[in-house]
Amino acid sequence: MSLFSTPLAIHGPKKAVVALFVLLAVGAFWLSWAVSETAGRTTCIVVGMALSALGFWMLRRRVVLYPEGLSYSTLFGEKQLRWDNVVSFYYQGTKQSVNFIPVGTYYWLRLIDSQGQRVRFGSGLARTAFLAERLIELTQGPLLRRIASAFDSGIDVDFGPIRINRQTGITKKGWLGRTKLIPWNEVRSYAIKEGHLYIWRIGETPSCSARWTKVTKKFCQEVHSCRN
Numbered sequence: 001m002s003l004f005s006t007p008l009a010i011h012g013p014k015k016a017v018v019a020l021f022v023l024l025a026v027g028a029f030w031l032s033w034a035v036s037e038t039a040g041r042t043t044c045i046v047v048g049m050a051l052s053a054l055g056f057w058m059l060r061r062r063v064v065l066y067p068e069g070l071s072y073s074t075l076f077g078e079k080q081l082r083w084d085n086v087v088s089f090y091y092q093g094t095k096q097s098v099n100f101i102p103v104g105t106y107y108w109l110r111l112i113d114s115q116g117q118r119v120r121f122g123s124g125l126a127r128t129a130f131l132a133e134r135l136i137e138l139t140q141g142p143l144l145r146r147i148a149s150a151f152d153s154g155i156d157v158d159f160g161p162i163r164i165n166r167q168t169g170i171t172k173k174g175w176l177g178r179t180k181l182i183p184w185n186e187v188r189s190y191a192i193k194e195g196h197l198y199i200w201r202i203g204e205t206p207s208c209s210a211r212w213t214k215v216t217k218k219f220c221q222e223v224h225s226c227r228n
Contacts (some may be wrong), residue, residue, distance in 0.1 A: 085143060168183065
């Protein structure tokens, strides 16, 4: 039962991907009929069943966007998240190529709410690029309000590779749990280039980089305003 109002957009599975798995499953079952050896026939049947199950699982995946939140349906059930309960939104878009020929972009998206509920999906859904942009737009306001409230309260704001605190500054996370603190009075400037954040300490070259979303880019401007 949906807790939300009228849907804004519905993103089902990519039909081409589902059709590919169906064709592969049909091919495996046909081979099981054509192969005379018992072991080979059994292998083809197992492969065909696995491909059929995977195709059916992908067919049942669906993301529906609402003004209040989203619902994510799979073969195992449905999850619903409200935008004002989202505490983390991870976004990654990787351009892929074969022999230097671009073949598309792979997307990986994950949302976590205040109850610890996690929703994760990627390029198996239709119009993933548009879905990613809409998620950024719909989560930006609630996330910024939550982040700004934590920042103003003096609570550490965790962005994965870095952590920001209003009093102490920026903490960079390194290998094996090591951390490096950059106090605000040592920060000369910063820049965001191609999805990476660069922070210059006084008299140094870029010392901190992390892949950030557009949401964080706007928050970086908020932090700059707070510091000044």
